Amino acid sequence: MKYLLKFVLMTLALLMIVQFSYAWGTTGHRVVAEIAQRNLTKKAQRNLYKLMGKGPLAFWANWPDFIKSDTTDKWKSTSPWHYVDVQGHISEPDFIQALKDISHKSLYSQIPAMEKQLADKSLPVEQRKIALMFLVHFIGDLEQPLHVGRPDDAGGNKITEYWFGKKTNLHSIWDSELIDFQKWSYTEYATVLNIDDKNQIKAIQGGSLEDWFYQSHQLADEVYDRTPANSRLSYDYNYIFINKLNQQLLYGGLRLAKVLNEILG
Template identity: 55%
Template structure:
């Protein structure tokens, strides 16, 4: 499915400098499911007013699916899925660089969407659309290569092999490494969502800028340990499976924190 959308977007000429794809279908649903399991009673009540009894996971991939729209209605949202910030030696310099980025991007839209959802004067249909995007965008922010390098489109141009299949670094982290584990999204959410209250509070601590910095540090590690043109299999999974799972968990718990605060 992820390959289908990639090819469809390429065929439509929607690739622009720095464009990146998102977590695959399973990854986004894992993040959404973990978030839902960590919502407060109040947040769940107010969430129901927006989307009824539907689960967050149902809408988790909608912002990717609409890339197939041919009317241009959602074209402006293409740049919401990523942000390109050069590596910085410390969190303060990274935060300054992140906030200096011009135009809409993953960082600015998470903030804007949160504000729109929190505002009870926002029309119901607009709150629902904003929620669909927010669920997805917070997931994107925890995929390290969405805070990657502009010159290689977040790893999209770094060609590698994974268990003999031709792929690229970004696609490997979007879906292939997750799908290799052979869990359903609910199973994966269950095995990852086992942290203590203290551990959850630690993961949810800090600012949105801190979370983006965390993702970029992970991206730097991934770049440093991946060789273009190389063939990987069990060795790559052994080295990075726990990192990938960490990012999924952090994305889910941090989405829960945002929703608990704005709902």
């Protein structure tokens, strides 16, 4: 645990030098993790503490992005694990088939892979810890619509946009610009979004992994359609998408809670 903590702190320091386009940015992933932790069963929470120690789940939520700064290339092969690229505006059966046709390790394959490793108590503890950190992050990635984006523009990374006059790209707007615009800390944001209605929670947590992917795919289609390249985006764009943004963060947190409750509970 001491070595793992030291490694995370070192990679945090590297982020001061190297920047990437991260899913949800650090704040968004922490919001998802915080909502999830607030919706864990008591048993799942106890088992989480046994595995990771008594700290907020949000502390670990960005580790899979931080390791992209590792200059040894130890984690280089994990980069494609954060997304899937599928053509837009296709039916759910065609979309699911496209997911299954992805030949390399991707977000679609690695979510169940990390679930399996986390659940396997015969594995070394460090491997299960790493699986948990990836899983927390990947459920967040799943709910960022541009991580279920299109191959010809790298999930919006190649689409130039202007956010309040600053040149950026579509992917980055959904990673961080929209979230940072709300001016909440991750704990404040989680409090604003977290709900107690059991029927709503049950509905959000329902469905299969493929259903969750397709819902993000449909939102990605809407984002692409309503955000032409080189758009000048500001208050009106936030007004159009704020509810969908909040929806995705909440979905990520509640669905992550479901997964962790099933494995650790």
